[in-house]
Amino acid sequence: MNIVCIVQxxxxxxxxxxxxxxxxxxxxxxxxxxxxxxxSNGIDKIVIATTTKEQDDIIVEIAEKALVGYFRxxxxxxxxxxxxxxxxxxxxxxxxxxSDCPLIDPKIIDNMVEKFKRLNKTENIxxxxxxxxxxxxxxxxxxxxxxxxxxxxxxxxxxxxxKEHVTPYIYLNPDKFKFKNYENKKDYSKFxxxxxxxxxxxxxxxxxxxxxxxNSFFYFEDILKFVLDNPEVSIVNENVxxxxxxx
Numbered sequence: 595m596n597i598v599c600i601v602q603x604x605x606x607x608x609x610x611x612x613x614x615x616x617x618x619x620x621x622x623x624x625x626x627x628x629x630x631x632x633x634s635n636g637i638d639k640i641v642i643a644t645t646t647k648e649q650d651d652i653i654v655e656i657a658e659k660a661l662v663g664y665f666r667x668x669x670x671x672x673x674x675x676x677x678x679x680x681x682x683x684x685x686x687x688x689x690x691x692x693s694d695c696p697l698i699d700p701k702i703i704d705n706m707v708e709k710f711k712r713l714n715k716t717e718n719i720x721x722x723x724x725x726x727x728x729x730x731x732x733x734x735x736x737x738x739x740x741x742x743x744x745x746x747x748x749x750x751x752x753x754x755x756x757k758e759h760v761t762p763y764i765y766l767n768p769d770k771f772k773f774k775n776y777e778n779k780k781d782y783s784k785f786x787x788x789x790x791x792x793x794x795x796x797x798x799x800x801x802x803x804x805x806x807x808x809n810s811f812f813y814f815e816d817i818l819k820f821v822l823d824n825p826e827v828s829i830v831n832e833n834v835x836x837x838x839x840x841x
Contacts, residue, residue: 595686598639598640610789618806627695628640631691645675665678688741689736690737706776718772720772720773731818737761793830
């Protein structure tokens with residue numbers, strides 16, 4: 595069973611252009627993403643899925659330097675980008691992570707992979723996510739699904755937002771797919787740890803500057819303790835509105 599984590603990344607973001615190339619503690623956001631994903635025991639292969647645009651050559655360079663796979667496809671039709679990337683790397687199971695999540699937690703990924711394997715075996719589920727009913731901070735989003743489910747999306751999804759956001763066709767069609775939500779014991783979904791605006795970047799910089807050490811590592815629990823002990827930190831981006839599916 596080949597488990598491939600596909601990370602969508604491009605430089606042409608609208609709200610914060612070039613956000614994955616922003617540097618914190620001497621590394622780009624994308625490099626931090628890759629470093630954290632490499633700590634997962636549940637991932638067999640990491641693939642950076644970017645566009646065919648010349649401006650995204652830098653994304654490929656980062657992937658090559660980090661010794662991870664890469665794939666280049668459509669800028670707008672991210673669903674097709676995922677499908678062809680998964681096909682090229684012979685994925686049986688796909689983990690979807692976005693490159694604007696430099697606080698992604700490999701332990702959460704591993705726990706979800708184990709649960710997905712178990713539920714796929716016992717209940718034949720197609721998809722497991724921690725974002726259908728969020729209980730984790732935004733920015734720790736993980737989606738796991740079978741290649742078969744991805745292929746069905748690729749063949750049947752026809753709305754623009756389904757192609758841009760990859761997985762809505764799964765979780766909005768309970769009659770066609772079996773899926774489950776992965777929840778934390780306590781709801782911390784009020785926190786926003788993703789990167790989409792300059793306010794988000796400011797918050798992530800504060801977290802990294804306080805918790806990041808070159809030879810150590812920090813996880814969800816460490817970040818949570820830091821923001822709970824320092825409530826003024828979360829005020830930085832509390833007014834940022836998350837883009838909706840149709841935006």
